[in-house]
Amino acid sequence: MSEPILSVRGLEAWYGRIQALFGLDFEVAAGGVTTLLGANGAGKTTTLRALSGMIQTSGDILLADTPIRGKATEDIVRLGVAHVPEGRGTFTAMTVEENLQLGAMTRRDTGGIAEDIDRIYDYFPRLAERRRQQAGTLSGGEQQMLAISRALMLRPRLMLLDEPSFGLAPLIVEELFAILRRLKDEQGLSMLVVEQNASMALDLADEAYLMETGKLIMSGPAQQIGSDENVRRAYLGY
Amino acid sequence: MELFLHQVLAGLATGGIYACMALAIVMIYQAIHHLNLAQGEMAMFSTFIAWQLIEWGLPYWIAFFLTIAISFVAGIVIERTVFKPLHGAPVLAHIVIFIALFAILNSAAGFIWEFTIKTFPTPFGSRSLLGDGLISAHHAGMIGVTLVVLVLLFLFFRHTRIGLAMRAAAVNPESARLVGVRVGWMIALGWGMAAAIGAVAGMLIAPVVFLEPNMMLSILLYGFAGAVVGGLTSPGGAVVGGFTVGVIENLAGTFIPYVGQELKLTIALALIVVVLMFKPTGLFGTRLVTRV
Numbered sequence: 286m287s288e289p290i291l292s293v294r295g296l297e298a299w300y301g302r303i304q305a306l307f308g309l310d311f312e313v314a315a316g317g318v319t320t321l322l323g324a325n326g327a328g329k330t331t332t333l334r335a336l337s338g339m340i341q342t343s344g345d346i347l348l349a350d351t352p353i354r355g356k357a358t359e360d361i362v363r364l365g366v367a368h369v370p371e372g373r374g375t376f377t378a379m380t381v382e383e384n385l386q387l388g389a390m391t392r393r394d395t396g397g398i399a400e401d402i403d404r405i406y407d408y409f410p411r412l413a414e415r416r417r418q419q420a421g422t423l424s425g426g427e428q429q430m431l432a433i434s435r436a437l438m439l440r441p442r443l444m445l446l447d448e449p450s451f452g453l454a455p456l457i458v459e460e461l462f463a464i465l466r467r468l469k470d471e472q473g474l475s476m477l478v479v480e481q482n483a484s485m486a487l488d489l490a491d492e493a494y495l496m497e498t499g500k501l502i503m504s505g506p507a508q509q510i511g512s513d514e515n516v517r518r519a520y521l522g523y
Numbered sequence: 524m525e526l527f528l529h530q531v532l533a534g535l536a537t538g539g540i541y542a543c544m545a546l547a548i549v550m551i552y553q554a555i556h557h558l559n560l561a562q563g564e565m566a567m568f569s570t571f572i573a574w575q576l577i578e579w580g581l582p583y584w585i586a587f588f589l590t591i592a593i594s595f596v597a598g599i600v601i602e603r604t605v606f607k608p609l610h611g612a613p614v615l616a617h618i619v620i621f622i623a624l625f626a627i628l629n630s631a632a633g634f635i636w637e638f639t640i641k642t643f644p645t646p647f648g649s650r651s652l653l654g655d656g657l658i659s660a661h662h663a664g665m666i667g668v669t670l671v672v673l674v675l676l677f678l679f680f681r682h683t684r685i686g687l688a689m690r691a692a693a694v695n696p697e698s699a700r701l702v703g704v705r706v707g708w709m710i711a712l713g714w715g716m717a718a719a720i721g722a723v724a725g726m727l728i729a730p731v732v733f734l735e736p737n738m739m740l741s742i743l744l745y746g747f748a749g750a751v752v753g754g755l756t757s758p759g760g761a762v763v764g765g766f767t768v769g770v771i772e773n774l775a776g777t778f779i780p781y782v783g784q785e786l787k788l789t790i791a792l793a794l795i796v797v798v799l800m801f802k803p804t805g806l807f808g809t810r811l812v813t814r815v
Contacts, residue, residue, distance in 0.1 A: 339700075357700075359700050359703050367701075374697065378694060379687075379690070379694075438702075
Protein backbone atom coordinates (compact mmCIF):
# COMPACT_ATOMS: atom_id res chain seq x y z
CA MET A 286 0.00 0.00 0.00
CA SER A 287 1.31 3.45 -0.91
CA GLU A 288 1.84 6.41 1.37
CA PRO A 289 -1.46 7.43 3.03
CA ILE A 290 -2.96 10.80 2.00
CA LEU A 291 -5.03 10.75 5.18
CA SER A 292 -4.20 9.10 8.47
CA VAL A 293 -6.44 9.35 11.48
CA ARG A 294 -5.37 8.29 14.99
CA GLY A 295 -7.58 8.20 18.05
CA LEU A 296 -10.20 10.54 16.60
CA GLU A 297 -12.95 11.49 19.03
CA ALA A 298 -15.72 14.02 18.42
CA TRP A 299 -18.46 15.71 20.40
CA TYR A 300 -21.75 17.41 19.74
CA GLY A 301 -21.78 19.72 22.73
CA ARG A 302 -21.33 17.35 25.65
CA ILE A 303 -22.38 14.23 23.83
CA GLN A 304 -19.52 12.15 22.53
CA ALA A 305 -20.18 10.85 19.04
CA LEU A 306 -16.90 9.25 17.95
CA PHE A 307 -14.72 6.99 20.09
CA GLY A 308 -11.07 6.63 19.12
CA LEU A 309 -11.18 6.00 15.39
CA ASP A 310 -8.03 4.87 13.58
CA PHE A 311 -8.09 4.66 9.80
CA GLU A 312 -6.28 5.64 6.63
CA VAL A 313 -6.89 6.59 3.03
CA ALA A 314 -4.10 5.56 0.66
CA ALA A 315 -2.92 8.11 -1.88
CA GLY A 316 -4.81 7.41 -5.05
CA GLY A 317 -6.99 4.91 -3.21
CA VAL A 318 -10.59 4.78 -2.13
CA THR A 319 -11.61 3.96 1.42
CA THR A 320 -15.21 3.46 2.41
CA LEU A 321 -16.90 3.80 5.78
CA LEU A 322 -19.97 1.62 6.04
CA GLY A 323 -22.58 1.36 8.72
CA ALA A 324 -26.20 1.87 9.62
CA ASN A 325 -27.96 5.18 10.19
CA GLY A 326 -26.54 6.92 13.23
CA ALA A 327 -23.31 4.92 13.28
CA GLY A 328 -21.29 8.16 13.04
CA LYS A 329 -20.29 8.13 9.38
CA THR A 330 -21.37 11.69 8.63
CA THR A 331 -19.95 12.81 11.95
CA THR A 332 -16.57 11.36 10.95
CA LEU A 333 -16.53 13.43 7.77
CA ARG A 334 -17.63 16.53 9.66
CA ALA A 335 -14.83 15.93 12.14
CA LEU A 336 -12.29 15.66 9.32
CA SER A 337 -13.50 18.98 7.88
CA GLY A 338 -13.24 20.76 11.20
CA MET A 339 -16.98 21.32 11.51
CA ILE A 340 -17.29 19.93 15.03
CA GLN A 341 -15.24 19.70 18.20
CA THR A 342 -12.63 16.91 18.04
CA SER A 343 -9.56 15.43 19.65
CA GLY A 344 -6.93 13.02 18.32
CA ASP A 345 -4.68 13.28 15.28
CA ILE A 346 -5.65 13.93 11.68
CA LEU A 347 -2.82 14.08 9.16
CA LEU A 348 -3.27 15.13 5.54
CA ALA A 349 -0.11 13.58 4.09
CA ASP A 350 2.26 15.06 6.72
CA THR A 351 0.23 18.12 7.69
CA PRO A 352 -1.77 18.01 10.92
CA ILE A 353 -5.21 19.45 10.15
CA ARG A 354 -7.15 18.73 13.33
CA GLY A 355 -8.39 21.90 15.00
CA LYS A 356 -8.01 24.01 11.87
CA ALA A 357 -10.92 26.06 10.53
CA THR A 358 -13.02 24.43 7.80
CA GLU A 359 -11.95 27.04 5.26
CA ASP A 360 -8.28 26.33 5.92
CA ILE A 361 -8.72 22.57 5.64
CA VAL A 362 -10.45 23.11 2.29
CA ARG A 363 -7.57 25.34 1.20
CA LEU A 364 -5.17 22.47 1.94
CA GLY A 365 -7.03 20.39 -0.64
CA VAL A 366 -9.76 18.49 1.18
CA ALA A 367 -13.02 18.70 -0.78
CA HIS A 368 -16.10 17.68 1.17
CA VAL A 369 -19.31 16.78 -0.67
CA PRO A 370 -21.72 17.14 2.22
CA GLU A 371 -24.84 15.28 3.18
CA GLY A 372 -27.70 16.88 1.29
CA ARG A 373 -25.25 17.98 -1.42
CA GLY A 374 -24.86 21.57 -0.22
CA THR A 375 -26.09 23.02 -3.51
CA PHE A 376 -26.32 26.80 -3.83
CA THR A 377 -29.86 26.46 -5.11
CA ALA A 378 -30.50 30.06 -6.15
CA MET A 379 -27.33 30.26 -8.21
CA THR A 380 -26.69 28.90 -11.67
CA VAL A 381 -24.88 25.64 -12.32
CA GLU A 382 -21.90 27.55 -13.61
CA GLU A 383 -21.79 29.81 -10.56
CA ASN A 384 -21.79 26.71 -8.36
CA LEU A 385 -18.75 25.46 -10.24
CA GLN A 386 -17.06 28.87 -9.97
CA LEU A 387 -17.63 28.72 -6.22
CA GLY A 388 -15.87 25.36 -6.12
CA ALA A 389 -12.78 27.07 -7.48
CA MET A 390 -13.00 29.89 -4.95
CA THR A 391 -9.58 29.17 -3.48
CA ARG A 392 -7.82 29.15 -6.86
CA ARG A 393 -6.32 32.09 -8.72
CA ASP A 394 -5.53 30.52 -12.12
CA THR A 395 -8.39 31.83 -14.25
CA GLY A 396 -7.27 29.86 -17.29
CA GLY A 397 -7.05 26.60 -15.37
CA ILE A 398 -10.48 27.17 -13.87
CA ALA A 399 -12.04 27.60 -17.31
CA GLU A 400 -10.31 24.43 -18.50
CA ASP A 401 -11.55 22.48 -15.50
CA ILE A 402 -15.11 23.67 -16.06
CA ASP A 403 -14.89 22.41 -19.65
CA ARG A 404 -13.50 19.09 -18.46
CA ILE A 405 -16.36 18.74 -15.99
CA TYR A 406 -18.92 19.43 -18.72
CA ASP A 407 -17.16 16.61 -20.56
CA TYR A 408 -17.69 14.24 -17.65
CA PHE A 409 -21.24 15.47 -17.02
CA PRO A 410 -22.84 16.55 -20.33
CA ARG A 411 -26.14 17.15 -18.57
CA LEU A 412 -24.58 19.89 -16.45
CA ALA A 413 -23.32 21.55 -19.62
CA GLU A 414 -26.87 21.66 -20.96
CA ARG A 415 -28.07 23.30 -17.75
CA ARG A 416 -25.16 25.64 -17.09
CA ARG A 417 -27.32 28.81 -16.98
CA GLN A 418 -30.11 27.17 -15.00
CA GLN A 419 -30.79 27.70 -11.29
CA ALA A 420 -29.11 24.77 -9.54
CA GLY A 421 -32.22 24.24 -7.38
CA THR A 422 -34.18 23.17 -10.45
CA LEU A 423 -31.89 20.22 -11.17
CA SER A 424 -32.97 16.67 -10.37
CA GLY A 425 -31.48 14.92 -7.36
CA GLY A 426 -29.01 13.00 -9.49
CA GLU A 427 -27.93 16.11 -11.34
CA GLN A 428 -27.49 17.97 -8.06
CA GLN A 429 -25.28 15.16 -6.77
CA MET A 430 -23.22 15.37 -9.94
CA LEU A 431 -23.00 19.12 -9.48
CA ALA A 432 -21.87 18.66 -5.87
CA ILE A 433 -19.11 16.28 -6.95
CA SER A 434 -18.14 18.64 -9.76
CA ARG A 435 -18.01 21.54 -7.36
CA ALA A 436 -15.65 19.53 -5.18
CA LEU A 437 -13.50 18.62 -8.21
CA MET A 438 -13.10 22.32 -9.04
CA LEU A 439 -10.88 22.58 -5.99
CA ARG A 440 -8.44 20.12 -7.62
CA PRO A 441 -8.58 18.24 -4.34
CA ARG A 442 -5.90 16.00 -2.89
CA LEU A 443 -8.64 14.15 -1.05
CA MET A 444 -12.38 14.05 -1.65
CA LEU A 445 -14.82 13.25 1.16
CA LEU A 446 -18.16 11.97 -0.13
CA ASP A 447 -21.15 11.77 2.19
CA GLU A 448 -23.67 9.23 0.89
CA PRO A 449 -23.52 10.09 -2.80
CA SER A 450 -26.27 7.53 -3.49
CA PHE A 451 -28.75 9.05 -1.02
CA GLY A 452 -32.26 9.44 -2.42
CA LEU A 453 -31.30 8.51 -5.99
CA ALA A 454 -32.78 5.91 -8.32
CA PRO A 455 -30.66 2.74 -8.76
CA LEU A 456 -29.79 3.55 -12.37
CA ILE A 457 -28.56 7.01 -11.41
CA VAL A 458 -26.55 5.52 -8.56
CA GLU A 459 -24.79 3.20 -10.99
CA GLU A 460 -24.05 6.07 -13.34
CA LEU A 461 -22.65 8.07 -10.45
CA PHE A 462 -20.38 5.30 -9.19
CA ALA A 463 -19.15 4.68 -12.73
CA ILE A 464 -18.03 8.29 -12.81
CA LEU A 465 -16.36 7.98 -9.41
CA ARG A 466 -14.50 4.94 -10.70
CA ARG A 467 -13.34 6.93 -13.74
CA LEU A 468 -12.10 9.69 -11.45
CA LYS A 469 -10.17 7.12 -9.44
CA ASP A 470 -8.69 5.32 -12.43
CA GLU A 471 -8.04 8.27 -14.74
CA GLN A 472 -7.10 10.97 -12.26
CA GLY A 473 -5.86 8.95 -9.31
CA LEU A 474 -8.21 10.87 -7.02
CA SER A 475 -8.11 9.76 -3.37
CA MET A 476 -11.54 9.41 -1.82
CA LEU A 477 -13.17 8.62 1.47
CA VAL A 478 -16.71 7.49 0.74
CA VAL A 479 -19.39 7.15 3.39
CA GLU A 480 -22.26 4.96 2.24
CA GLN A 481 -25.29 2.98 3.24
CA ASN A 482 -25.34 1.39 -0.19
CA ALA A 483 -22.63 -1.09 0.77
CA SER A 484 -22.43 -3.12 -2.44
CA MET A 485 -21.76 -0.07 -4.65
CA ALA A 486 -19.24 1.34 -2.23
CA LEU A 487 -17.36 -1.94 -1.74
CA ASP A 488 -17.16 -2.32 -5.48
CA LEU A 489 -15.39 1.02 -5.81
CA ALA A 490 -13.26 0.93 -2.67
CA ASP A 491 -9.89 -0.63 -1.91
CA GLU A 492 -10.25 -0.55 1.86
CA ALA A 493 -13.41 -0.74 3.94
CA TYR A 494 -14.24 0.01 7.56
CA LEU A 495 -17.40 -0.91 9.39
CA MET A 496 -18.82 1.54 11.89
CA GLU A 497 -21.23 1.03 14.75
CA THR A 498 -22.25 3.60 17.39
CA GLY A 499 -19.22 5.79 16.88
CA LYS A 500 -16.63 3.02 16.79
CA LEU A 501 -14.86 1.15 14.02
CA ILE A 502 -15.63 -2.49 14.51
CA MET A 503 -13.98 -4.11 11.51
CA SER A 504 -11.65 -3.24 8.67
CA GLY A 505 -9.98 -4.91 5.72
CA PRO A 506 -9.65 -4.95 1.97
CA ALA A 507 -13.00 -4.08 0.41
CA GLN A 508 -13.23 -7.34 -1.51
CA GLN A 509 -12.70 -9.42 1.60
CA ILE A 510 -15.28 -7.51 3.62
CA GLY A 511 -17.72 -7.74 0.76
CA SER A 512 -17.33 -11.48 0.34
CA ASP A 513 -17.57 -12.38 4.03
CA GLU A 514 -21.00 -13.92 4.33
CA ASN A 515 -21.36 -13.24 8.07
CA VAL A 516 -20.32 -9.62 7.83
CA ARG A 517 -22.68 -9.06 4.96
CA ARG A 518 -25.62 -10.52 6.80
CA ALA A 519 -24.90 -8.88 10.14
CA TYR A 520 -23.85 -5.41 9.07
CA LEU A 521 -24.44 -4.73 5.43
CA GLY A 522 -27.90 -6.13 5.01
CA TYR A 523 -27.61 -7.64 1.55
CA MET B 524 -49.95 66.88 -15.02
CA GLU B 525 -46.82 68.91 -14.54
CA LEU B 526 -47.27 68.82 -10.78
CA PHE B 527 -47.67 65.06 -11.03
CA LEU B 528 -44.48 64.65 -13.05
CA HIS B 529 -42.63 66.97 -10.73
CA GLN B 530 -43.71 64.92 -7.73
CA VAL B 531 -42.79 61.63 -9.38
CA LEU B 532 -39.30 62.90 -10.19
CA ALA B 533 -38.83 64.28 -6.68
CA GLY B 534 -40.11 60.94 -5.38
CA LEU B 535 -37.55 59.07 -7.46
CA ALA B 536 -34.81 61.33 -6.08
CA THR B 537 -35.64 60.62 -2.44
CA GLY B 538 -36.60 57.08 -3.44
CA GLY B 539 -33.00 56.54 -4.52
CA ILE B 540 -31.88 57.41 -1.00
CA TYR B 541 -34.45 55.00 0.47
CA ALA B 542 -33.25 52.40 -2.00
CA CYS B 543 -29.67 52.82 -0.75
CA MET B 544 -30.79 52.52 2.88
CA ALA B 545 -32.97 49.53 2.05
CA LEU B 546 -30.05 47.91 0.27
CA ALA B 547 -27.74 48.52 3.22
CA ILE B 548 -30.34 46.98 5.55
CA VAL B 549 -30.81 43.97 3.27
CA MET B 550 -27.07 43.39 2.94
CA ILE B 551 -26.64 43.12 6.68
CA TYR B 552 -29.89 41.18 7.06
CA GLN B 553 -28.67 38.62 4.51
CA ALA B 554 -25.40 38.24 6.39
CA ILE B 555 -26.59 38.04 10.01
CA HIS B 556 -30.40 37.77 9.75
CA HIS B 557 -31.05 40.79 11.92
CA LEU B 558 -32.31 44.26 11.03
CA ASN B 559 -29.65 46.87 11.65
CA LEU B 560 -31.62 49.51 13.55
CA ALA B 561 -28.52 51.69 13.72
CA GLN B 562 -28.08 51.86 9.93
CA GLY B 563 -29.45 55.39 9.80
CA GLU B 564 -27.28 56.65 12.63
CA MET B 565 -24.22 55.14 10.98
CA ALA B 566 -25.09 57.07 7.82
CA MET B 567 -25.70 60.25 9.83
CA PHE B 568 -22.33 59.92 11.54
CA SER B 569 -20.65 59.41 8.18
CA THR B 570 -22.32 62.56 6.88
CA PHE B 571 -20.97 64.52 9.84
CA ILE B 572 -17.50 63.22 9.02
CA ALA B 573 -17.94 64.47 5.45
CA TRP B 574 -19.14 67.84 6.76
CA GLN B 575 -16.07 68.06 9.01
CA LEU B 576 -13.72 67.21 6.15
CA ILE B 577 -15.33 69.91 4.00
CA GLU B 578 -15.08 72.39 6.91
CA TRP B 579 -11.38 71.61 7.08
CA GLY B 580 -11.11 72.77 3.50
CA LEU B 581 -11.20 69.58 1.45
CA PRO B 582 -12.95 69.82 -1.93
CA TYR B 583 -16.41 68.22 -1.98
CA TRP B 584 -15.62 65.14 -4.06
CA ILE B 585 -12.44 64.33 -2.15
CA ALA B 586 -14.39 64.55 1.10
CA PHE B 587 -17.13 62.44 -0.51
CA PHE B 588 -14.86 59.54 -1.44
CA LEU B 589 -12.75 59.82 1.71
CA THR B 590 -15.94 59.56 3.78
CA ILE B 591 -16.98 56.45 1.86
CA ALA B 592 -13.60 54.87 2.59
CA ILE B 593 -13.71 55.82 6.28
CA SER B 594 -17.27 54.47 6.60
CA PHE B 595 -16.30 51.22 4.89
CA VAL B 596 -13.47 50.65 7.35
CA ALA B 597 -15.64 51.70 10.30
CA GLY B 598 -18.35 49.24 9.22
CA ILE B 599 -15.81 46.42 9.22
CA VAL B 600 -14.45 47.49 12.60
CA ILE B 601 -17.97 47.55 14.10
CA GLU B 602 -18.63 44.03 12.83
CA ARG B 603 -15.30 42.65 14.04
CA THR B 604 -15.44 44.20 17.49
CA VAL B 605 -19.16 44.20 18.33
CA PHE B 606 -21.11 41.73 16.21
CA LYS B 607 -18.62 38.93 15.56
CA PRO B 608 -18.47 38.05 19.28
CA LEU B 609 -22.27 38.21 19.28
CA HIS B 610 -22.55 35.51 16.61
CA GLY B 611 -25.41 33.12 17.38
CA ALA B 612 -26.76 35.27 20.21
CA PRO B 613 -30.56 35.57 20.46
CA VAL B 614 -32.57 38.24 18.66
CA LEU B 615 -33.07 40.37 21.76
CA ALA B 616 -29.33 40.55 22.41
CA HIS B 617 -28.87 41.88 18.90
CA ILE B 618 -31.68 44.39 19.28
CA VAL B 619 -30.18 45.72 22.49
CA ILE B 620 -26.81 46.15 20.80
CA PHE B 621 -28.40 47.85 17.80
CA ILE B 622 -30.21 50.27 20.10
CA ALA B 623 -26.97 50.88 22.00
CA LEU B 624 -25.15 51.59 18.76
CA PHE B 625 -27.99 53.90 17.73
CA ALA B 626 -27.85 55.84 21.00
CA ILE B 627 -24.06 56.01 21.10
CA LEU B 628 -23.72 57.31 17.54
CA ASN B 629 -26.59 59.77 17.99
CA SER B 630 -25.23 61.21 21.24
CA ALA B 631 -21.63 61.18 20.07
CA ALA B 632 -22.58 63.17 16.97
CA GLY B 633 -24.47 65.65 19.16
CA PHE B 634 -21.57 65.85 21.58
CA ILE B 635 -18.91 66.41 18.92
CA TRP B 636 -20.83 68.55 16.43
CA GLU B 637 -23.75 69.84 18.55
CA PHE B 638 -27.45 69.39 17.88
CA THR B 639 -27.85 72.65 15.96
CA ILE B 640 -29.01 72.22 12.37
CA LYS B 641 -26.28 72.68 9.78
CA THR B 642 -26.43 73.13 6.04
CA PHE B 643 -24.66 70.59 3.89
CA PRO B 644 -23.30 71.57 0.47
CA THR B 645 -24.45 70.05 -2.78
CA PRO B 646 -22.02 69.65 -5.66
CA PHE B 647 -24.83 69.86 -8.19
CA GLY B 648 -26.12 73.36 -7.43
CA SER B 649 -29.75 74.19 -6.92
CA ARG B 650 -30.80 75.46 -10.33
CA SER B 651 -33.74 73.93 -12.12
CA LEU B 652 -33.39 71.50 -14.93
CA LEU B 653 -35.69 70.35 -17.72
CA GLY B 654 -37.14 73.69 -18.68
CA ASP B 655 -39.54 75.16 -16.15
CA GLY B 656 -38.28 73.62 -12.93
CA LEU B 657 -39.45 70.07 -13.36
CA ILE B 658 -36.54 68.81 -11.29
CA SER B 659 -33.79 70.55 -9.39
CA ALA B 660 -30.16 69.91 -10.22
CA HIS B 661 -29.55 68.37 -6.82
CA HIS B 662 -32.46 65.97 -7.20
CA ALA B 663 -31.16 64.95 -10.62
CA GLY B 664 -27.71 64.47 -9.09
CA MET B 665 -29.20 62.28 -6.35
CA ILE B 666 -30.84 60.05 -8.92
CA GLY B 667 -27.64 59.91 -10.97
CA VAL B 668 -25.36 59.03 -8.07
CA THR B 669 -27.68 56.38 -6.65
CA LEU B 670 -28.01 54.78 -10.08
CA VAL B 671 -24.22 54.67 -10.42
CA VAL B 672 -23.92 53.11 -6.95
CA LEU B 673 -26.59 50.52 -7.71
CA VAL B 674 -25.11 49.57 -11.09
CA LEU B 675 -21.64 49.21 -9.56
CA LEU B 676 -23.04 46.99 -6.82
CA PHE B 677 -24.94 44.89 -9.32
CA LEU B 678 -21.79 44.36 -11.40
CA PHE B 679 -19.80 43.59 -8.25
CA PHE B 680 -22.20 40.88 -7.10
CA ARG B 681 -22.78 39.39 -10.55
CA HIS B 682 -19.33 39.41 -12.04
CA THR B 683 -16.62 39.32 -9.38
CA ARG B 684 -15.33 36.40 -7.37
CA ILE B 685 -15.68 38.21 -4.08
CA GLY B 686 -19.22 39.19 -4.99
CA LEU B 687 -20.02 35.55 -5.72
CA ALA B 688 -18.37 34.47 -2.46
CA MET B 689 -20.41 37.05 -0.52
CA ARG B 690 -23.64 35.78 -2.04
CA ALA B 691 -22.66 32.19 -1.26
CA ALA B 692 -21.78 33.05 2.34
CA ALA B 693 -25.14 34.79 2.77
CA VAL B 694 -27.36 32.01 1.41
CA ASN B 695 -25.52 28.93 2.62
CA PRO B 696 -22.66 29.61 5.04
CA GLU B 697 -21.85 25.96 5.68
CA SER B 698 -21.52 25.09 2.00
CA ALA B 699 -19.58 28.29 1.46
CA ARG B 700 -17.05 27.20 4.08
CA LEU B 701 -16.76 23.84 2.34
CA VAL B 702 -15.57 25.53 -0.85
CA GLY B 703 -13.09 27.60 1.13
CA VAL B 704 -14.97 30.92 1.45
CA ARG B 705 -13.93 32.82 4.58
CA VAL B 706 -17.48 33.42 5.72
CA GLY B 707 -16.58 35.61 8.70
CA TRP B 708 -14.74 38.08 6.50
CA MET B 709 -17.55 38.10 3.97
CA ILE B 710 -19.91 39.21 6.73
CA ALA B 711 -17.45 41.92 7.77
CA LEU B 712 -17.18 43.02 4.15
CA GLY B 713 -20.97 43.20 3.99
CA TRP B 714 -20.98 45.52 6.98
CA GLY B 715 -18.30 47.68 5.41
CA MET B 716 -20.24 47.97 2.17
CA ALA B 717 -23.52 48.65 3.96
CA ALA B 718 -21.84 51.44 5.94
CA ALA B 719 -20.36 52.88 2.74
CA ILE B 720 -23.71 52.81 0.91
CA GLY B 721 -25.34 54.45 3.93
CA ALA B 722 -22.68 57.17 3.82
CA VAL B 723 -23.54 57.93 0.19
CA ALA B 724 -27.23 58.11 1.08
CA GLY B 725 -26.53 60.41 4.03
CA MET B 726 -24.37 62.80 2.05
CA LEU B 727 -26.91 63.00 -0.78
CA ILE B 728 -29.95 63.61 1.41
CA ALA B 729 -28.24 66.02 3.84
CA PRO B 730 -28.64 69.10 1.58
CA VAL B 731 -32.40 68.37 1.49
CA VAL B 732 -33.17 67.51 5.13
CA PHE B 733 -30.23 69.45 6.64
CA LEU B 734 -27.54 68.01 8.82
CA GLU B 735 -28.32 67.18 12.46
CA PRO B 736 -28.06 64.05 14.62
CA ASN B 737 -31.69 63.00 14.02
CA MET B 738 -31.69 63.59 10.29
CA MET B 739 -31.78 59.90 9.31
CA LEU B 740 -34.60 58.80 11.60
CA SER B 741 -37.43 59.10 9.08
CA ILE B 742 -35.14 58.20 6.19
CA LEU B 743 -34.36 54.90 7.89
CA LEU B 744 -38.07 54.17 8.37
CA TYR B 745 -38.66 54.74 4.66
CA GLY B 746 -35.65 52.52 4.01
CA PHE B 747 -37.17 49.78 6.17
CA ALA B 748 -40.45 50.20 4.29
CA GLY B 749 -38.60 49.87 0.99
CA ALA B 750 -36.78 46.75 2.19
CA VAL B 751 -40.01 45.15 3.42
CA VAL B 752 -41.95 46.07 0.27
CA GLY B 753 -39.25 44.60 -1.94
CA GLY B 754 -38.50 41.65 0.30
CA LEU B 755 -35.75 41.42 2.88
CA THR B 756 -34.13 38.56 1.00
CA SER B 757 -33.88 40.36 -2.31
CA PRO B 758 -31.33 43.17 -2.85
CA GLY B 759 -32.89 44.00 -6.21
CA GLY B 760 -36.33 44.04 -4.61
CA ALA B 761 -35.10 46.36 -1.87
CA VAL B 762 -33.95 48.83 -4.52
CA VAL B 763 -37.27 48.72 -6.37
CA GLY B 764 -39.06 48.95 -3.01
CA GLY B 765 -37.03 52.02 -2.05
CA PHE B 766 -37.89 53.87 -5.26
CA THR B 767 -41.54 52.80 -4.95
CA VAL B 768 -41.80 54.11 -1.41
CA GLY B 769 -40.22 57.41 -2.47
CA VAL B 770 -42.75 57.95 -5.25
CA ILE B 771 -45.77 56.81 -3.21
CA GLU B 772 -44.73 59.02 -0.32
CA ASN B 773 -44.49 62.08 -2.54
CA LEU B 774 -47.68 61.47 -4.48
CA ALA B 775 -49.69 60.71 -1.36
CA GLY B 776 -48.34 63.80 0.36
CA THR B 777 -49.37 65.95 -2.57
CA PHE B 778 -52.60 64.47 -3.84
CA ILE B 779 -54.35 62.81 -0.91
CA PRO B 780 -56.05 65.44 1.22
CA TYR B 781 -55.14 65.54 4.92
CA VAL B 782 -51.95 63.49 4.42
CA GLY B 783 -49.76 66.44 3.50
CA GLN B 784 -46.23 66.75 4.79
CA GLU B 785 -47.04 65.81 8.38
CA LEU B 786 -48.62 62.42 7.81
CA LYS B 787 -46.27 61.23 5.08
CA LEU B 788 -44.29 59.03 7.45
CA THR B 789 -47.49 57.18 8.30
CA ILE B 790 -47.59 56.00 4.70
CA ALA B 791 -44.29 54.20 5.17
CA LEU B 792 -45.53 52.44 8.28
CA ALA B 793 -48.85 51.58 6.63
CA LEU B 794 -46.95 50.09 3.71
CA ILE B 795 -44.92 47.90 6.06
CA VAL B 796 -48.08 46.64 7.77
CA VAL B 797 -49.97 46.00 4.54
CA VAL B 798 -47.10 44.18 2.86
CA LEU B 799 -46.43 42.04 5.92
CA MET B 800 -50.12 41.15 6.14
CA PHE B 801 -50.62 40.14 2.53
CA LYS B 802 -47.19 39.19 1.20
CA PRO B 803 -44.74 38.63 4.04
CA THR B 804 -41.90 37.76 1.67
CA GLY B 805 -42.24 41.15 -0.04
CA LEU B 806 -42.91 41.73 -3.73
CA PHE B 807 -39.63 40.18 -4.90
CA GLY B 808 -38.56 37.97 -2.01
CA THR B 809 -40.05 34.97 -3.71
CA ARG B 810 -39.55 31.48 -2.45
CA LEU B 811 -36.78 29.58 -4.17
CA VAL B 812 -37.65 26.95 -6.71
CA THR B 813 -36.39 23.67 -5.34
CA ARG B 814 -36.71 20.04 -6.22
CA VAL B 815 -35.72 17.12 -4.10
